[in-house]
Amino acid sequence: MSTTSSIATLEQLAIGYQPKKGKAFSLFNRVIQEQLMPGELVCLLGPNGVGKSTLLRTLAGLHKPLQGKIYIGATRLDKLSASKMAKMVSVVLTERIPTDNLPVYSLVAMGRYPYTGWWGNLSPKDHEHIQCALLATHTDSFADKTIDKLSDGERQKVMIARALAQDTPLILLDEPTAHLDLPNRVEVMRLLHKLALTTGKAILLTTHELDLALQGADKLWLMQSKEGMVSGTPEDLVLSGAFEKAFSSSGFAFDKRSGRFKMHTEGKAPIVLKGTGTGKYWTQRALERQGYEVHSQTEGGMPLIEVFKQNQVYTWHIRLHDQIHTVSNIESLLKTLQTSQPAINSHASST
Numbered sequence: 001m002s003t004t005s006s007i008a009t010l011e012q013l014a015i016g017y018q019p020k021k022g023k024a025f026s027l028f029n030r031v032i033q034e035q036l037m038p039g040e041l042v043c044l045l046g047p048n049g050v051g052k053s054t055l056l057r058t059l060a061g062l063h064k065p066l067q068g069k070i071y072i073g074a075t076r077l078d079k080l081s082a083s084k085m086a087k088m089v090s091v092v093l094t095e096r097i098p099t100d101n102l103p104v105y106s107l108v109a110m111g112r113y114p115y116t117g118w119w120g121n122l123s124p125k126d127h128e129h130i131q132c133a134l135l136a137t138h139t140d141s142f143a144d145k146t147i148d149k150l151s152d153g154e155r156q157k158v159m160i161a162r163a164l165a166q167d168t169p170l171i172l173l174d175e176p177t178a179h180l181d182l183p184n185r186v187e188v189m190r191l192l193h194k195l196a197l198t199t200g201k202a203i204l205l206t207t208h209e210l211d212l213a214l215q216g217a218d219k220l221w222l223m224q225s226k227e228g229m230v231s232g233t234p235e236d237l238v239l240s241g242a243f244e245k246a247f248s249s250s251g252f253a254f255d256k257r258s259g260r261f262k263m264h265t266e267g268k269a270p271i272v273l274k275g276t277g278t279g280k281y282w283t284q285r286a287l288e289r290q291g292y293e294v295h296s297q298t299e300g301g302m303p304l305i306e307v308f309k310q311n312q313v314y315t316w317h318i319r320l321h322d323q324i325h326t327v328s329n330i331e332s333l334l335k336t337l338q339t340s341q342p343a344i345n346s347h348a349s350s351t
């Protein structure tokens with residue numbers, strides 16, 4: 001049963017597709033039991049084809065659950081009329097807008113359809129909501145432009161503005177950061193987080209951006225075909241190992257300490273890295289990509305790299321078999337190590 005404070009409750013929910021003949025095809029072997037609370041930004045993560053979009057569409061009432069119940073507030077979703085539903089849930093899907101020559105303002109105004117009469121006449125209150133949505137998404141400066149004149153990032157923000165104008169307690173977005181460059185992905189995520197926080201709406205979005213979700217989400221829902229759904233704050237899921245388990249594969253692994261994914265490479269020799277700050281961080285990344293096992297303490301005469309910074313200029317000293325090589329960039333550092341690799345490897349096997 002839904003708790004009074006939750007915006008949406010998923011109770012013993014099974015999602016999937018019902019073929020015309022034969023048995024229903026469930027996307028999970030476990031049911032989903034989750035809640036969306038006010039002011040929460042939740043990122044729904046999982047591998048391709050696990051059922052993220054299907055879950056979103058099911059929550060939006062566009063697809064029937066195979067089993068279980070969904071409550072929006074205290075009301076069962078299947079008992080909500082279409083007009084009431086439109087006042088409770090807004091959806092931003094990945095489909096492109098067919099009406100490309102529509103001005104931004106008119107598209108955002110379409111979000112007001114649950115409140116306008118048959119003719120869609122906008123009241124002063126509707127205009128106020130539209131203006132607020134444009135301002136909150138920083139789309140007001142191009143409100144007169146038509147959709148076809150917008151960049152992908154601007155278009156995405158306009159779609160979010162339309163959902164905001166709809167003024168629903170729950171907003172669902174399917175991959176809102178897809179096709180955006182990094183600054184726009186970060187901006188959209190920050191915008192959604194701020195909106196959840198300041199408006200008290202619950203926002204659920206699907207994404208493949210693990211880094212962004214780890215940084216920006218209040219909660220993660222991890223969908224996995226075998227384990228079903230695991231949820232929690234990003235930090236709890238990292239500490240419990242659930243995040244690592246869900247996303248580590250033979251090609252790369254999640255490193256709990258740095259919060260980064262690391263590619264598995266052929267293991268080379270251990271190496272000691274000394275230095276501080278940014279220079280050390282990026283040197284370590286390059287060494288690990290090349291497969292070196294980076295240590296911070298000198299052990300048994302391992303090769304040693306020291307990073308120095310003077311007057312904003314970096315220098316690397318490589319101490320190798322009592323010889324010191326000095327280089328001025330990471331590319332030269334890696335080349336020097338590559339040239340002496342047989343020496344490093346034989347050194348490693350003798351220690």
Ligand SMILES: Nc1ncnc2c1ncn2[C@@H]1O[C@H](COP(=O)(O)OP(=O)(O)OP(=O)(O)O)[C@@H](O)[C@H]1O
Nearest residue numbers: 017018027046047048049050051052053054055206
């Ligand atoms: N209308 C449909 N009828 C039957 N099966 C479908 C239908 N739509 C999707 N599926 C199947 O359901 C599974 C889940 O699809 P869904 O799009 O929900 O996954 P997803 O996690 O969002 O994937 P992605 O990350 O690739 O977007 C897939 O195997 C897909 O082929």
